[in-house]
Amino acid sequence: xxxxxxxxxxxxxxxxxxxxxxxxxxxxxxxxxxxxxxxxxxxxxxxxxxxxxxxxxxxxxxxxxxxxxxxxxxxxxxxxxxxxxxxxxxxxxxxxxxxxxxxxxxxxx
Amino acid sequence: xxxxxxxxxxxxxxxxxxxxxxxxxxxxxxxxxxxxxxxxxxxxxxxxxxxxxxxxxxxxxxxxxxxxxxxxxxxxxxxxxxxxxxxxxxxxxxxxxxxxxxxxxxxxxxx
Amino acid sequence: xxxxxxxxxxxxxxxxxxxxxxxxxxxxxxxxxxxxxxxxxxxxxxxxxxxxxxxxxxxxxxxxxxxxxxxxxxxxxxxxxxxxxxxxxxxxxxxxxxxxxxxxxxxxxxxxxxxxxxxxxxxxxxxxxxxxxxxxxxxxxxxxxxxxxxxxxxxxxxxxxxxxxxxxxxxxxxxxxxxxxxxxxxxxxxxxxxxxxxxxxxxxxxxxxxxxxxxxxxxxxxxxxxxxxxxxxxxxxxxxxxxxxxxxxxxxxxxxxxxxxxxxxxxxxxxxxxxxxxxxxxxxxxxxxxxxxxxxxxxxxxxxxxxxxxxxxxxxxxxxxxxxxxxxxxxxxxxxxxxxxxxxxxxxxxxxxxxxxxxxxxxxxxxxxxxxxxxxxxxxxxxxxxxxxxxxxxxxxxxxxxxxxxxxxxxxxxxxxxxxxxxxxxxxxxxxxxxxxxxxxxxxxxxxxxxxxxxxxxxxxxxxxxxxxxxxxxxxxxxxxxxxxxxxxxxxxxxxxxxxxxx
Amino acid sequence: xxxxxxxxxxxxxxxxxxxxxxxxxxxxxxxxxxxxxxxxxxxxxxxxxxxxxxxxxxxxxxxxxxxxxxxxxxxxxxxxxxxxxxxxxxxxxxxxxxxxxxxxxxxxxxxxxxxxxxxxxxxxxxxxxxxxxxxxxxxxxxxxxxxxxxxxxxxxxxxxxxxxxxxxxxxxxxxxxxxxxxxxxxxxxxxxxxxxxxxxxxxxxxxxxxxxxxxxxxxxxxxxxxxxxxxxxxxxxxxxxxxxx
Numbered sequence: 030x031x032x033x034x035x036x037x038x039x040x041x042x043x044x045x046x047x048x049x050x051x052x053x054x055x056x057x058x059x060x061x062x063x064x065x066x067x068x069x070x071x072x073x074x075x076x077x078x079x080x081x082x083x084x085x086x087x088x089x090x091x092x093x094x095x096x097x098x099x100x101x102x103x104x105x106x107x108x109x110x111x112x113x114x115x116x117x118x119x120x121x122x123x124x125x126x127x128x129x130x131x132x133x134x135x136x137x138x
Numbered sequence: 139x140x141x142x143x144x145x146x147x148x149x150x151x152x153x154x155x156x157x158x159x160x161x162x163x164x165x166x167x168x169x170x171x172x173x174x175x176x177x178x179x180x181x182x183x184x185x186x187x188x189x190x191x192x193x194x195x196x197x198x199x200x201x202x203x204x205x206x207x208x209x210x211x212x213x214x215x216x217x218x219x220x221x222x223x224x225x226x227x228x229x230x231x232x233x234x235x236x237x238x239x240x241x242x243x244x245x246x247x248x249x
Numbered sequence: 250x251x252x253x254x255x256x257x258x259x260x261x262x263x264x265x266x267x268x269x270x271x272x273x274x275x276x277x278x279x280x281x282x283x284x285x286x287x288x289x290x291x292x293x294x295x296x297x298x299x300x301x302x303x304x305x306x307x308x309x310x311x312x313x314x315x316x317x318x319x320x321x322x323x324x325x326x327x328x329x330x331x332x333x334x335x336x337x338x339x340x341x342x343x344x345x346x347x348x349x350x351x352x353x354x355x356x357x358x359x360x361x362x363x364x365x366x367x368x369x370x371x372x373x374x375x376x377x378x379x380x381x382x383x384x385x386x387x388x389x390x391x392x393x394x395x396x397x398x399x400x401x402x403x404x405x406x407x408x409x410x411x412x413x414x415x416x417x418x419x420x421x422x423x424x425x426x427x428x429x430x431x432x433x434x435x436x437x438x439x440x441x442x443x444x445x446x447x448x449x450x451x452x453x454x455x456x457x458x459x460x461x462x463x464x465x466x467x468x469x470x471x472x473x474x475x476x477x478x479x480x481x482x483x484x485x486x487x488x489x490x491x492x493x494x495x496x497x498x499x500x501x502x503x504x505x506x507x508x509x510x511x512x513x514x515x516x517x518x519x520x521x522x523x524x525x526x527x528x529x530x531x532x533x534x535x536x537x538x539x540x541x542x543x544x545x546x547x548x549x550x551x552x553x554x555x556x557x558x559x560x561x562x563x564x565x566x567x568x569x570x571x572x573x574x575x576x577x578x579x580x581x582x583x584x585x586x587x588x589x590x591x592x593x594x595x596x597x598x599x600x601x602x603x604x605x606x607x608x609x610x611x612x613x614x615x616x617x618x619x620x621x622x623x624x625x626x627x628x629x630x631x632x633x634x635x636x637x638x639x640x641x642x643x644x645x646x647x648x649x650x651x652x653x654x655x656x657x658x659x660x661x662x663x664x665x666x667x668x669x670x671x672x673x674x675x676x677x678x679x680x681x682x683x684x685x686x687x688x689x690x691x692x693x694x695x696x697x698x699x700x701x702x703x704x705x706x707x708x709x710x711x712x713x714x715x716x717x718x719x720x721x722x723x724x725x726x727x728x729x730x731x732x733x734x735x736x737x738x739x740x741x742x743x744x745x746x747x748x749x750x751x752x
Numbered sequence: 753x754x755x756x757x758x759x760x761x762x763x764x765x766x767x768x769x770x771x772x773x774x775x776x777x778x779x780x781x782x783x784x785x786x787x788x789x790x791x792x793x794x795x796x797x798x799x800x801x802x803x804x805x806x807x808x809x810x811x812x813x814x815x816x817x818x819x820x821x822x823x824x825x826x827x828x829x830x831x832x833x834x835x836x837x838x839x840x841x842x843x844x845x846x847x848x849x850x851x852x853x854x855x856x857x858x859x860x861x862x863x864x865x866x867x868x869x870x871x872x873x874x875x876x877x878x879x880x881x882x883x884x885x886x887x888x889x890x891x892x893x894x895x896x897x898x899x900x901x902x903x904x905x906x907x908x909x910x911x912x913x914x915x916x917x918x919x920x921x922x923x924x925x926x927x928x929x930x931x932x933x934x935x936x937x938x939x940x941x942x943x944x945x946x947x948x949x950x951x952x953x954x955x956x957x958x959x960x961x962x963x964x965x966x967x968x969x970x971x972x973x974x975x976x977x978x979x980x981x982x983x984x985x986x987x988x989x990x991x992x993x994x995x996x997x
Contacts, residue, residue, distance in 0.1 A: 043148040054159040083883035084812045091891030104220040154778040187443045198794040199811035214834035217971035221838045229414035311822040313943040369840035406837030446793025462788040
């Protein structure tokens with residue numbers, strides 16, 4: 030077993046990954062969690078390179094950071110936009126009665 | 139083999155953290171994030187299994203192919219789950235992100 | 250291709266797959282595509298059965314790459330019987346779905362909604378079918394994971410199709426649970442690959458010693474599959490998802506989807522890692538199974554909505570499949586397989602018939618509150634008849650297929666003097682009688698002064714498929730020797746497996 | 753922006769129990785995992801042995817698209833399933849994005865999108881011998897699609913629903929088609945003829961990369977394109993930022 034400077038790097042990388050994921054899973058602000066998740070994905074890409082898996086690293090960099098992040102952000106925005114009262118047309122058809130007393134459609138961005 | 143050990147254990151810890159968050163937290167986005175962290179953990183163990191240090195032979199390509207497959211699957215499932223959670227939010231009268239009725243959030247906004 | 254060519258077994262996988270893609274691409278003539286695919290799927294299942302009976306086990310290596318490197322498919326008794334089950338049930342469900350979606354009343358919004366649902370129902374259902382067939386035939390553990398994902402995603406999307414808030418929420422839970430299940434399964438695969446270095450089930454079976462790594466892998470995979478099968482402590486997602494979906498979807502989910510993960514679990518336990526299984530583990534499964542039988546039945550009795558009741562009855566019936574586990578110590582392998590396969594087939598037919606009847610009633614009356622469903626017999630006699638016959642199977646009365654399975658279970662429980670399992674089986678049957686009769690008595694009794702509702706629209710496709718499936722589940726018991734023969738043919742050459750490649 | 757904070761929560765009894773359970777499970781699994789003897793098992797030698805018969809030089813691509821191509825085929829279907837599922841859920845129009853897009857952003861996107869397409873094509877091409885392939889190329893294409901969607905180019909609204917569906921189905925359908933062709937010519941499903949295997953793989957990869965790109969962009973858009981049927985609905989209220997654009 031060879032303990033080298035590389036092992037130190039491994040430990041540091043692993044600890045950073047764990048710290049990031051702990052934070053992203055426990056931070057109160059969901060928006061912050063999503064941002065942390067994107068950086069987590071980038072760090073994972075680095076890890077895949079370290080593990081001699083360049084194919085996976087490429088896929089992770091493109092998918093994990095380039096697509097999953099925007100997906101989360103747009104979902105978050107869609108939810109927030111809805112909550113601020115900009116109702117969508119199509120969700121009224123199945124609505125039950127008690128939703129009637131719902132936000133007036135005032136606020137726009 | 140110390141490298142394999144380090145990353146395997148990290149992957150396992152990621153899996154555990156994700157699992158705990160998935161069960162305990164009730165916000166849909168947080169749950170989806172947790173599932174993603176879990177799957178990353180599993181992939182990490184798999185890739186670490188295949189790892190061979192430079193100069194000591196080839197890396198096993200089968201786990202790499204499996205992980206590639208897995209990453210694409212997890213992205214597509216994440217996207218579907220996100221859209222589904224948006225729909226759930228739009229048809230529910232609770233603010234799922236903040237755990238209170240929708241009306242309260244709306245009031246907060248108009249203020 | 251010759252009749253003895255193993256390549257035929259790709260037909261039940263690739264045909265529905267192609268049909269699903271085409272259905273999604275073209276919005277016209279979808280039903281024609283689906284119907285021909287389902288018919289061909291049924292015929293392929295029959296053909297594979299004949300092939301099995303004539304030539305024995307078949308193995309097919311994808312792309313000509315043999316076992317440790319490539320992916321193999323194989324047919325054997327259980328796989329072929331599950332294919333047949335899927336073929337028959339799938340055919341009936343397809344016809345029923347056609348009737349369901351073309352059901353018209355004077356409500357333009359609803360008609361439009363049905364059109365929209367139909368457009369996405371067909372491709373999802375076809376891809377789900379191909380995933381199921383792929384699961385039954387696959388012989389490679391990672392390929393099994395992908396088929397599980399196909400099944401999970403399409404099932405969750407189907408469950409959300411009705412668009413009601415409750416259905417959306419249930420489907421979200423279902424999707425997450427199913428994801429959790431497949432991730433746990435995948436973690437098991439990782440452990441397995443790390444300890445064995447192969448993915449093919451035959452090669453895994455040939456391993457002589459099972460270290461802690463393999464045991465951990467098996468435990469993880471089992472937990473994942475149990476989540477997807479909804480054994481009792483993990484059943485929380487099932488009743489809302491099944492009860493709030495559209496009726497054809499509920500039938501698919503209850504009859505086929507859970508059977509897929511159960512079949513895989515059973516194969517792993519009794520075929521691939523049979524020597525690694527301990528008696529304690531089998532007893533735990535049996536105990537969970539008996540809790541499932543009793544708890545599910547109690548819940549079913551307490552429900553006020555018809556579809557919820559049927560969904561809880563699924564939770565209960567699943568328990569019988571798991572009670573077979575502890576009895577495997579005394580019975581021989583073929584017998585346990587036959588119990589389980591019989592139970593699964595009978596339940597698939599009966600439960601889909603029941604969900605179809607419930608769906609027909611829901612369509613006609615606009616609700617499924619059991620209390621207000623008096624006198625349904627007057628308007629929908631065939632549906633009520635189908636419901637009753639399916640109920641007979643759930644109770645396990647002769648000559649239904651479930652009766653044979655329960656009889657075999659009882660006799661092996663008593664033969665090994667494990668009377669407590671027998672007690673649970675009998676109690677479960679009695680409780681099934683209660684919840685089935687509670688509803689039927691409402692249906693049949695026509696109160697005084699009751700005027701039969703005139704139904705505006707009536708489709709034979711809504712009633713006859715359910716009746717046909719119910720009759721099949723009832724008559725399965727009479728045809729008992731035949732599936733047993735197929736299974737025996739399967740177990741005959743179980744012992745002589747070549748390490749990879751064609752036998 | 754509404755704050756997305758939630759109240760801090762304390763763990764209740766059940767959650768503590770679950771935490772304990774998870775910790776025990778992880779310790780047990782970690783112990784087992786670190787005691788599995790490693791290094792000797794794996795399929796790298798088998799893959800290396802058959803590498804020259806696969807038609808590509810990169811072992812990962814050989815596994816993905818030749819030895820275990822069936823997995824990849826099903827997996828492309830999984831991607832498509834996600835889109836079908838997403839489209840079955842909503843019928844709202846494509847989300848109109850930021851109302852005011854600066855001309856600089858438009859210019860950047862105009863410049864960046866073709867470059868990304870080139871990079872994607874290069875990745876697919878080099879997949880046969882280096883890192884890269886259908887998934888990576890498709891992911892880059894998908895990212896380009898997201899960029900275009902975000903900047904709300906007017907052209908994206910002119911794409912017809914049918915051509916979008918063709919783009920989505922192309923990859924899997926092509927894959928299945930090639931599989932059947934191979935069955936016809938060599939007698940093995942997905943068993944490419946050895947001398948032309950490289951070309952078959954490149955063809956499949958290109959089609960799949962295109963489909964994966966379209967799929968990912970469609971998943972980002974999140975809802976199906978409007979067809980003629982939905983347009984008849986009375987437009988009671990337009991989503992504000994759609995009105996602006």
